[in-house]
Each structure stands twice: as structure tokens, then as C-alpha cells.
Amino acid sequence: MKKGLVVAIFLMGFTAVVAQVLLIREMLVAFYGNELSIGIILANWLLLEAAGSWFLGRLADRTKRRVQGFIGLQIFISLYLPVAVYITRVIKNLLGITVGEGIGLLPIFYSSFLILAPLAVAHGAQFAFGCRIFFELLKRGATDIGLVYVLEGLGSGMGGLLFTWLLIPHLNSVKITLVTALLSFFSALWLVVSTRQQKEKMSPRRRFLLGGTCSIIILLLLSVIYLLFSSAADRIDWSWVQQQWKGYRLRSYQNSIYGNVAVVEKEQQFVFLSDGIPICATPVPDIAFVEEFVHLALLSHPAPEKVLVIGGGVGGVLAEILKHPVKQVCYTELDPLVIKTVERFPTPLTGRELGDPRIKIKYVDGRLWVRTTQQRYDVVLINLPLPSTLQLNRFYTLEFFRTARNILADGGILVLKCPGSLVYMNKELRDLNLCIYETVRKVFPHIRVIPGEFNLFLASTSPEVCNVTAAMLSQRMRERRLQTRLLTDFHLRYKLDPRRRGWFFQNLKEGETVRVDRDLAPSGLFYSLSYWNALFSPGLGRAFELLVRLKIWMFLIPLAILIVVLLGLRPRTGNFPITAAVATTGFGGMAFNMVLILAFQCLYGYVYHMIALLTACFMVGLSVGALLMLRIMKQNRGGRPLLVRFELLILSFSLLLPLILLYCHAQIMHPVIFHSVPWVILLLSAISGFLVGSEFPLANSIYLGGKRDVGQVAGMLYGVDLLGSWLGALAVSVALIPVLGIVQTCLLVASLKLLSFVSVIRLPSSE
Numbered sequence: 001m002k003k004g005l006v007v008a009i010f011l012m013g014f015t016a017v018v019a020q021v022l023l024i025r026e027m028l029v030a031f032y033g034n035e036l037s038i039g040i041i042l043a044n045w046l047l048l049e050a051a052g053s054w055f056l057g058r059l060a061d062r063t064k065r066r067v068q069g070f071i072g073l074q075i076f077i078s079l080y081l082p083v084a085v086y087i088t089r090v091i092k093n094l095l096g097i098t099v100g101e102g103i104g105l106l107p108i109f110y111s112s113f114l115i116l117a118p119l120a121v122a123h124g125a126q127f128a129f130g131c132r133i134f135f136e137l138l139k140r141g142a143t144d145i146g147l148v149y150v151l152e153g154l155g156s157g158m159g160g161l162l163f164t165w166l167l168i169p170h171l172n173s174v175k176i177t178l179v180t181a182l183l184s185f186f187s188a189l190w191l192v193v194s195t196r197q198q199k200e201k202m203s204p205r206r207r208f209l210l211g212g213t214c215s216i217i218i219l220l221l222l223s224v225i226y227l228l229f230s231s232a233a234d235r236i237d238w239s240w241v242q243q244q245w246k247g248y249r250l251r252s253y254q255n256s257i258y259g260n261v262a263v264v265e266k267e268q269q270f271v272f273l274s275d276g277i278p279i280c281a282t283p284v285p286d287i288a289f290v291e292e293f294v295h296l297a298l299l300s301h302p303a304p305e306k307v308l309v310i311g312g313g314v315g316g317v318l319a320e321i322l323k324h325p326v327k328q329v330c331y332t333e334l335d336p337l338v339i340k341t342v343e344r345f346p347t348p349l350t351g352r353e354l355g356d357p358r359i360k361i362k363y364v365d366g367r368l369w370v371r372t373t374q375q376r377y378d379v380v381l382i383n384l385p386l387p388s389t390l391q392l393n394r395f396y397t398l399e400f401f402r403t404a405r406n407i408l409a410d411g412g413i414l415v416l417k418c419p420g421s422l423v424y425m426n427k428e429l430r431d432l433n434l435c436i437y438e439t440v441r442k443v444f445p446h447i448r449v450i451p452g453e454f455n456l457f458l459a460s461t462s463p464e465v466c467n468v469t470a471a472m473l474s475q476r477m478r479e480r481r482l483q484t485r486l487l488t489d490f491h492l493r494y495k496l497d498p499r500r501r502g503w504f505f506q507n508l509k510e511g512e513t514v515r516v517d518r519d520l521a522p523s524g525l526f527y528s529l530s531y532w533n534a535l536f537s538p539g540l541g542r543a544f545e546l547l548v549r550l551k552i553w554m555f556l557i558p559l560a561i562l563i564v565v566l567l568g569l570r571p572r573t574g575n576f577p578i579t580a581a582v583a584t585t586g587f588g589g590m591a592f593n594m595v596l597i598l599a600f601q602c603l604y605g606y607v608y609h610m611i612a613l614l615t616a617c618f619m620v621g622l623s624v625g626a627l628l629m630l631r632i633m634k635q636n637r638g639g640r641p642l643l644v645r646f647e648l649l650i651l652s653f654s655l656l657l658p659l660i661l662l663y664c665h666a667q668i669m670h671p672v673i674f675h676s677v678p679w680v681i682l683l684l685s686a687i688s689g690f691l692v693g694s695e696f697p698l699a700n701s702i703y704l705g706g707k708r709d710v711g712q713v714a715g716m717l718y719g720v721d722l723l724g725s726w727l728g729a730l731a732v733s734v735a736l737i738p739v740l741g742i743v744q745t746c747l748l749v750a751s752l753k754l755l756s757f758v759s760v761i762r763l764p765s766s767e
Helices: 002-031 035-062 066-095 105-138 142-170 173-198 204-229 232-244 287-298 317-321 336-344 348-355 366-372 398-406 427-441 470-480 489-495 498-510 523-536 538-547 553-568 576-603 608-634 640-666 671-704 710-761
Strands: 249-255 260-266 269-274 277-282 306-310 328-332 359-362 377-382 408-419 446-450 454-460
Touching (some): 002 066, 002 142, 035 066, 035 710, 066 173, 066 232, 142 608, 142 710, 173 204, 173 232, 232 249, 249 336, 287 317, 287 377, 287 408, 287 454, 306 317, 306 366, 328 366, 336 348, 348 359, 398 427, 408 427, 427 446, 427 498, 470 489, 523 538, 553 710, 576 640, 576 710, 640 671, 671 710
Antiparallel strands (some): 269 277, 408 454
């Protein structure tokens, strides 16, 4: 029984992480995700899991059939997961939203809430049931809660690694749900058989029920095995995906470690999508965009020979570049699956692009290439979406522009785009453009802005970029014998009309002061989310106006007052300081995780495998910390004094973390620092996990005391921990890091830990 339960708890963590990441990926495709939608989805999961642990966890102490309840939850999660995948894929059809149409925050919130509710609530309840079952077996109280916490953490870490390196590269979503079901059903069968063997004296009715349960689980196992190893799973997955792209003929749908790549066809036109967002169309591209984006940039340079394209090259952009007398075009594409998928659906356009020897494709993070290449380029084209995620924002920061300036040849031009308007710029659009403009201006003394449906920024260290006239561009067009459909002499005069540029800058002057976008203070992300919100959820515009005015003192002053009040009060008994410590540690753990992921991407580059390893290091550190604390508790060395020490350690880590990151950021150009950064951040992630994991079993031990309500206490504190993580997921990703930056976010975490530290030291020493 004990071995079967250990495996079941391990699989509980494994299944939860696989289900969470799988559904987030599916929802990103359905909702065209950005940092805000990711934060909402993750926050919903944590909130629902906390509710399940807190409220349903009480049943674990009241019911006598705890093992059966755990098995029932295990089976329910396995059966519901594929249903959740199906609902996610057809949710836009159910809401009456057409393919390609954006979706607002409110539909994202309630859709993800309803889809995730059964799954997350059941998983939260599983934790409390597992703790109570372990207590019935071992009778060790808080130690049993800590053991469940360790096993779940190990399962979560293993689930994250296997999902990234094994499941996603080789299996579709339906097969992934079947793999988790297969493991869970085997585990459930083991528990049922162990229960039957453990109880020698059993009534005929009980024996009949256990036999019936075994039969049902075996039937489910056989069904899963048949679906998994036949073509049925592939047919089911394909059928569900086709419903997701209603009105289009789906030609391809594949997952890579970086995201989802799909191809749809309509009227002999292929549209390639990454995570549901169109990235190119063939054989007829978006003529207006590719011609303006490429030719206005390359014609502004007198003799472009070497060109670098970061993102969005295949399907039109490369073809237009090749019309110029270039000698080499370097194209960085993070996901190799994008190019492989384009090659599977060849057209004359893509054939010319991928078959030209001047095109050199580099499957690498664009920022990492800019930092490490020894090449010098005449033109660098950044063809990426808005900085609506932390990953994308790295290409719009002050530090990136400084690095990009170093790879430009004499008279070289950096080119990027931003949403625009020919008629009206609302506050959100104006702030976004102003943020990018002011950030670029900090690095490049000469900037040419060409307004339009998208605003084109041409930045250079040479004043020539601003002196180019429409007549000069027309002359270069004729000299290079460019064949274009849209770009004519008239169109060039129209695009470069000084009145249009004057109107653009007049709008920028009417805006308020904005923050410069930086690696460790990604304000561009916030302005991008604010603009996105104005398009799809304008009713929440007031909330973003308030968020942008956030200052760190708005948090520090109230926290300081609370700390002074606490110090002035008499010590009182009670468990509130314990719950406060757990909640603030949950918040801090989520904040540390997000800060380190952002720092890794900014300091080194986006390497998906390393991001997965970063999360795994956190979970391993969490498990090691909990295990160490269990050993200390066995020696009766726990209690309030030890909790005080760990509160102080977490507080100190909150203050040291930004100092370490600032030092690495300042010295990043040093080869030793640059190559050490991945390992330093992995170590910091493990340390943060260790501190978070150490405190949870200790807090349970203090709270539980001599009580036997293990399920209720474990469920309540686990729920509090998740509530802290929920607040961290939403606040840190959407508001704190984008508005306050990494340093002030860590300072806020330190202030919260100082508050909980003071609360704990005010407890009587007997607590």
C-alpha cells in the first residue's frame, strides 16, 4: 500500500504539471496569448487549485473511504483532461467568435475558469486526501504532509522535463492525455489491489465493490492502450483540430518545444500560424506590408550588401530583400518547425527564398545571435510582433538596441515596426510608440519615422538616414531595377510626406512622459498590454491608467505602518502569522521564478530547454528543502525559532537576488560572466526553491501541533500557499515587473517577508 501511494502522489504532481502546461499551450492558440492572458490562465489554475485544497480538503478528515476518494479523483482527472483539450479547441465556436478574431479579457477569464475548474479543484483536493492517507499509514502528523509535498514536487519537476523533451516533440495533445491516463490508471489499479490485500476480513459487499472497481479500471486501461497504440488517437486529435479552424481547410497542425505551428488553406492560399497568430501567407503574401517594410528600409541605404532578419522572414520578406543587390542575408528563426512546415507546402515564392544561396538560416534566438555574432550588417530588420510577452520585449529594450548598434556596419540601419494609424492615435497607441521611440533615441542619434498603418522606425548612427528624400528612393529603385506592385514614385512621395511625419510627432508631444524600455524593467511590455487591452477590453482601460502610475512607495509606506503597529502590539497566540508566512512565501516563490526566467532570457537568450531546466531546478530545490526540513523535524529541532530563521533567509535572498542580477547585467560582455550566467541563474533558481520548500512542512508542523486534522490543515495551508502564488502570477507578470522592474519587485517581496517575519517573531516562544 505504501509503495503504491508513493507512486500515486508522485504521479499527482506529474499529471498536474503536464495538464497545466498542455492546457496553457492549447489556450494560447485559442486566445492568441500574451503575458496578460497567460497570467489570467495560470492565476485561474492556482486559485481553483487552492479552492479544491481548502474546501474539499476538509472531506479528507471526515470520510472513512479516503483511499477510494483519492482513486476517484485520480480517475476523474484522467478522464476529464482530454475533454478539457476538446472544449479549449472549440471554445471560440461556442462563443460565436470567428477564426482570426481577437478575444477580450473577460471571455478569456470565464472561459479558462470554467474549463480548468474541474481539473484544478480535483488536483487541489488530491493533495489533502494524500496527506490524510499518509497520516493514517504512518501516524507522523506534519511529517506526512511534508512527505506528500516532496513527492508532488519531484513529480512536478519530472513532468516538466519529460513534457518538454519527450512528450511535446513526439506526441500530439490527445496522445499526451492518454499517456497521463495510462500511468494514472495503473497507479489506481495498484492502490485498489493493495487495499484489497491489506484488509483480510472484508464483507462480501465490500469485496464486490472493490472487484467491480478493478474491472472498471482494467477496462479503462485496455481502452487507453488501444487508443494510444492504434491510429484512433491521431484521428481524434485531427478531428478536434479541424473543428478549431472552422471555415478553413486544415493542412498541418504540429507542436514543437517552442509552440504550435499550423497551416490552413482557403482559396488556394496557405496561411502559416504560430500559436494561432498568422506569421506568413503564400503564394501571395501581404504585398503592402512586405514591400513597405523591406524596400523603404533597404532603399534608405545606398548599398546594402549584408542584411540580418530577425523573425518573420520566410513568405515574402526574404523574397523582397533578394530583389536588391545583396550578397548575404542572415535569417534567424527560433523554431525549426516553422521552416520545415513551409518546405512541406512549397510555392514559387518560398522556393525562391529558401533555394537562394545568399540566404543563411540560423536556428537560434535572435537576441543571442546579435550578442555573439562577429558579422557586421548594413541593415538589421526586426520583423517581430508587439512586445506583448517578456520573450518578445527583449527585442525592444535599451540594452538590445545597444547590442544591435555594435553589429551595424558604418552607415548601417536598424529597422523595426510598431502599430500605427493614419487617422487617430489613442492614448495607449501613443504611449506604446513613444516608449519605443524614446528607447531607440537613447542609443541612436538619428531616427527616421515613416508613419502609416504600421510605423516604421529607421535608426542609425549616420545622419544620412534622415536626409533621404522620396526622389532619392525613386532613383535607387530604378538603379536596382526593382519590380514592385505597390511601391511607385507617387507612393514613395505619399509615405515620406513631411506633413505625415509632423502629424505623428505632434501626437507624441501630446502624450504624457513614458518609461524607457529596459531589460530589467520591461515597460514596453506594459504599454503593449495596455494597447492590446484597449482593442479588446476597453472597459478595463481605467485599470491600466492606474497601474502605470504605480510607485514602490505606495506599497512600502503601508507595509511600514503595519510593521510598526505589529511591533507595538503585545505578543498573541494564534495561527495567523503562520498562514501569513506561507502566503508571502508562495508569492515570493512565484516572483523569484518569473524574475529568474526574465533575467535568463535577457542576459543570455531564449533557449527553451534551459527555461524548462530552470523550472525543474526550482522544483528539485523545493523537494530537497522539504526533505531536509523533514529530517530536522524528526530530531525535534523545528518550531517557531527555526521558522524565524527561514523567514530571515527568504528576506535576505529577496535583497541579494537583484544585486546579483544587476552585477551580471553590468558585466555581461565579459566572456566568463556571459558563459557563467546560465549556471548562476540555475543555481539561484534551485536556492529559491530550497527556501520555499523548506518552509512549508515546518509551517504545517507548527500549525498542526498535536491535532489530528491533517487533511484540513494540509489543505488549508496548501491553499494559502497557492493563493500567494496566484497573486504573484497575476500581479508580478502584468503589473510589478513591467511597471516597477525586477529590482523594485524584489524589494516589494522583501517588504512582504519583513512583515511576515515581524508577525512570526511576535508569537509567544511556545508557539
